[in-house]
Amino acid sequence: MADHMSPLDAVFLDLEDEEPEVSIATASIAVFEGPAPAKEEFLTAMGTRLRLMPRYRQKARQVPFDLGSPVWVDDPAFDLTYHVRRVALAPPGDDPVLHERIGDIMSQRLDRARPLWEYWVIEGLSGGRWALLSKVHPCLADGMSGTYPNQAIFDKSPAGGAEPPQDVWTPGPEPSTLSLAAGALRDLLLSPLEQARMIGRALAAPHATIRRVADTARGLIALTGALWPANASTLTGPISAYRRYAVARASLTDVRKIAHRADVTVNDVALSAISGGFRYLLLQRGEEPHARAARSLVPVSGRARGEEGGYENRVSLMPAFLPVHVADPVERLRVVHEHLAELKASRQAQVEEAMAALAGHEPFLPISWGLRLAAHLPQRHIVTVTTNVRGPREPLYLLGRRVLEILPYVPIALRLRTGVSICTYGDQIAFGVTGDYDSAPEVEPFARTIENELQALSLACRPNPALAVVTPLRSKGARPRRVAKRPSTGTKAPLRPATTKPR
Template sequence: MAGQLTTLDAGFLQLEDTNPHVSLAIGGVAVLAGPPPEFSALLDTIGTRLLANPRATQVLRTHPLDLTAPEWADDPAFDLTHHVRRSALPNPGDDAALYAEVATIMERRLDRGRPLWECWVIEGLTEDRWALLIKVHHALADGISASNLLSGLCDDTDVASFATAIGAAKHPRARAGFRLPSLNPLDWIGDSLRFSAGAGKVALRVAGGAAELTAGLLHPAAPSALNGPVGDLRRYGSAVVKLRDVEETAHTLGTTVNDVALAAVTDSYRAALLRRGLKPRPDSLRTLVPVSVRAPDAMDVPDNRVSLMLPLLPVDVADPLQRLRAVHERLTAAKSSGQRQAGSMMLWASNLIPFPVTAWTVRLLSRLPQRSVVTVVTNVPGPRQPVTMMGHKVLRLLPIPPIAAGFRTGIAVFSYADELTFGLLVDFDAAPDVHELTTGIERGVQRLHRLAKAGGRSRRKGDLLLLSSG
């Protein structure tokens, strides 16, 4: 499976090149019941399962002056032992020690002279546990395809995934004679030719979405320590909540699981601004929300297939219910405004421009100070049922997002079995309160769940019922 990188894939390389302190790798950690197998057995299993993906043994071939896009090529000197490594936690080997090790591993850049992935076996966890960390460059995979790499190590690769619930995967484009809009720009062109009346609406939506994205990128966020230059050290933390609580809250309050997750993130960031002595403002937390445009038949393709939205999360709203309502309304407005379609159209169109032009444009723009977007929150679907690896039960799956381009904090939200896990990677100096950020997210979910249960019992009119109708 050789081939050239898309503009988006190559853009992650160029973005990394602009800042020596940035590593644009993403990852995931599986916490497993122990003790771990012998390392030789681990090496054999990882080699058998992970190397089934062709990208695992391919390297990037670049061209002078970026005259053409980088391409994947087989690595004749591939050595599995360069990529599978061992680490042992210092005493006491608790979750805090695991998170510190994760941060240290993610600080270091992947060697571009080798295939762009690593697998770390982490031993010494308390409660008879061990961990397996998969680290891949963002140029190779987005969140869903990276999750599939991790799932490929599981004993049962046919476990149902929450990925079937994402918008691009769960809706066929035609159902009972009704044609749903596609996020593939080639489909829009075909639709426009066949249905001229709809072409104008599509064009207006894309134009409106493009205008909103441009305005969001040009409007600076309120100054805070949450955005600015990124250093070379990281901290990592996680928040874990019951998926059932989030689903019940969303159902009772008439929103979505993603709305509740983002409202909890907003709650935590509001508290962080207040701890720093800053007044939360309406423009304090513009957030990049990646949107998957991956079709069901491309779930296993190792590349990036995302668009984006840029909502302002309402950290200025003090009331939790009103804050959730504002998140729901803003996400609904962003979805209907054409931001996703505009982002997808722009990425598609960039692949038609000669690569030297896009490469140097991306490199130039990425060197400019980015002051509008404060953080990124990405939602990655995982297995619906508990899984095992090499006969060991996977107790927990932790996602690891990247940070770059003025984002000093990044959040990945991962659904696994009955848990929803928030993984936070933050700049070491800019966000020393990563523990407060994670506990703030857990507290935000719990608060909304309590309010939802209380409102469901009382059935009283007021903010709750107003929210349900919003």
């Protein structure tokens, strides 16, 4: 039986259809200690482990006339050797060479007639290392569940894990175009009954329903502010099909110390540093970094703790302005923290969750056509996208080789010229910067600016021997604020950097 995509998953296919030259595949790049496994050894291992991921042997099929959402069907011609590829870097195999290769691979679209993923074994990294690039279409796995394939193919010890069951996979019959259309028509006839059941469930729990409606109404009112266009800048505009890529790295322990001492979250610290990167871009291009110059889509996971695995997208997106107008790193961190707290309190995420739930019970045709129409309208509201995936703290292994680091990649589309992805693994936090090859070539200095911003925050948030221990001052209904007590007078002074200059 065909398995229908969720409305959110189908959005990604429609989005790519509207930009036929642009790839919106996402990726993670695991860098390993050497040596790289032989071709047959790796193919055998992947063939065994992919038994745990049946979706990786299925392809997407459109339903005729958009009568229903696309479906997943078994690929009777599935060929593992097509999806597992191998390439070697030119000497010296350092970061710039690796990043250039990643940009080349991610510029190419996945074949829509096949399962929407590829694995690339990249040999020849400096220091005897090698890498595995996992390239996946976002309709197959979103940013929050994108670590699921890694959990399936990686081991938690050099000795490996338990072998998957040795079953023999037999693809199911591929449905005909006629049967897909007939199934969609049947679902359309049953749609009113499903809507009636949904209303009945809501009436059976009136208090919870009223609370959800109130939260959604609050979020909808707040979300109307996001319809106001961002200030015009070179951060948005037409893009090509080709990409540049760079990486910034930092110690997760150091970032957590900053977050602890400033009484904010790790995500706040990361977004503050990214804001510094966009401020750098605007200043380098001779543009004024206005307060409304850089609005980013910030994903919020809809999964509960322990539900990170799986295929279906469960992510809400909050539009957040990055405070590129603030020169002082510490002040910028405070603004980020307060702005995100306001967005979360506004219930904007609940609006998208409610709309996605409602879309699952509505005919797909008007939803699809509406999305395609929106894709053709001028996009002036969102300037960039920022993703954040939390990886494991414990080391991972594959075929006895230890994973040294995991690097993230986020795609760009719809006039967004730069995107940033964040991934943690072990004690490292990595920022993957994606840029359009022609209109956003400064990905490398952008990445270095992120590192510099984190260093400035680390220096600014160090405990000062001349002051007492820094403690948060809280009052009911007030936002968190860090203060420092002077031993001699007991007066309070806001924490400010003493060793960095505003940019």
